[in-house]
């Protein structure tokens with residue numbers, strides 16, 4: 001039998017460990033347990049959540065498991081197999097290292113732990129309730145550890161009441177899960193909530209993991225980042241500027257495989273993206289730092305995700321330059337001087353006497369790719385005519401980085417510009433097709449309408465301008481308890497969009513009004529579908545509430561494929577589309593407009 005590996009930390013070390021509550025909410029329990037699974041060398045981790053973790057957080061791993069003795073010890077405070085002296089605290093590269101997590105969890109929940117090493121015949125089963133051992137016996141279980149944390153804060157009602165809504169707690173849970181998933185792409189991981197799979201991630205490369213979490217559109221949206229210096233290694237991905245988010249969403253820093261927050265370094269990225277982003281949008285990034293642990297000041301407060309680099313300024317400069325370089329390589333910043341950028345001279349930064357200036361960028365780069373396109377579209381009224389449409393698209397000609405829309409999208413002849421003369425037709429009741437100078441313009445009608453509505457709703461939500469119609473007969477709907485919670489949470493914003501909602505009892509509501517201009521045939525179904533996509537947006541995309549609602553509503557209300565449109569409707573749709581801020585892509589990032597160029601059509605007839 002292998003020697004037992006957990007030791008009790010000496011008091012002196014224990015005292016060096018910042019005190020504080022380890023477990024504040026279901027998500028913090030999940031984080032601790034997941035980190036233990038990683039430390040145990042697992043290759044497959046399954047997470048089962050009930051009621052946003054309030055009822056159950058179960059995590060099953062196939063890692064090294066524990067001996068009978070270690071299993072009982074593991075719930076003792078400052079029991080850890082991972083650290084023997086204070087010095088180790090700073091050198092430690094594993095995730096958990098305080099020996100506090102299981103003890104804290106065992107103190108505030110009903111915990112059942114089943115664990116088995118592969119060299120042991122039998123597993124050990126331990127039940128703990130409010131720090132009291134209720135059961136400890138041999139049992140049958142597979143190799144690895146299976147821990148169930150039930151009724152968190154059952155013995156501290158104040159804490160339990162302090163928890164946020166189910167939707168909010170679930171969001172925290174998914175966030176923690178994602179953070180762990182993003183540093184362990186080689187581990188297959190899945191998470192289920194109330195028996196529904198939220199994420200099922202196969203093992204694979206980092207980019208595969210990102211795509212599996214955030215959607216396949218990310219494949220073409222990301223640019224790799226790589227920089228190896230003697231100080232630090234930086235790897236990861238950044239989002240192309242044109243896909244920057246309206247909400248602060250996918251922004252991740254990891255240091256030595258731990259998620260961290262670092263506002264100062266965040267600024268370095270913002271700064272590198274400077275001029276490339278439209279106003280009020282945020283760059284996407286997944287940045288991984290690898291650095292000698294001696295060079296970090298870790299605040300070992302258990303719940304802090306903040307760390308500091310000893311030489312923050314140096315890291316700032318390296319990071320900023322690395323990002324510029326990555327953007328430059330992909331021709332996103334055409335004004336960058338590559339040769340200079342690639343041969344980063346670190347000694348330059350090290351010389352503390354020299355002021356840190358920016359040696360890389362040409363100062364006169366007044367280049368703003370958005371000046372010609374989005375910002376000019378932004379001011380267009382919805383009633384723009386075809387001429388305007390073409391003008392605005394023509395504006396894209398000068399947008400050097402855009403390959404999304406054909407540059408030669410210019411009208412054939414000026415007399416063809418008026419709406420009446422444009423022939424629009426519908427293909428399969430799905431695509432609207434018309435002629436432009438360079439060829440055929442195809443527009444996906446559903447996605448186009450989604451984009452139009454999305455921007456309209458979002459604007460309304462931001463300006464808090466309510467537009468309701470009392471056209472509906474009051475409709476009663478009944479929802480599941482968790483959906484009812486969400487509906488209440490969204491009520492204010494839904495009101496702005498025109499829904500007039502009154503709660504009748506716990507799970508029933510009466511809907512008195514609907515958004516102006518929206519036909520809703522089945523209110524119950526409409527609300528359910530809307531909540532469904534709201535939830536999936538929340539889990540998969542972590543969208544901010546307004547954006548999420550706008551998106552969920554737009555996708556529900558938008559004209560579906562298969563709907564026949566008359567010429568005025570088609571023209572209206574096209575006009576409205578090109579008055580949008582981002583007419584090329586649906587809110588979900590899918591292409592709306594495509595041009596089949598005449599040269600490509602000619603090619604078809606050459607054989």
Ligand code: ADP
Pocket residue numbers: 006032036037040061063064065066070074075079080081082096097098099100101102103144145
């Ligand atoms: P720490 O992770 O800081 O050591 P914890 O309280 O999280 O402290 O865990 C205590 C100990 O229990 C760990 O050091 C480890 O030896 C053991 N342990 C916890 N979870 C697992 C697991 N899933 N697989 C194997 N061992 C585990």
Ligand code: MG
Pocket residue numbers: 032035036095096097098099101102
């Ligand atoms: Mg731990």
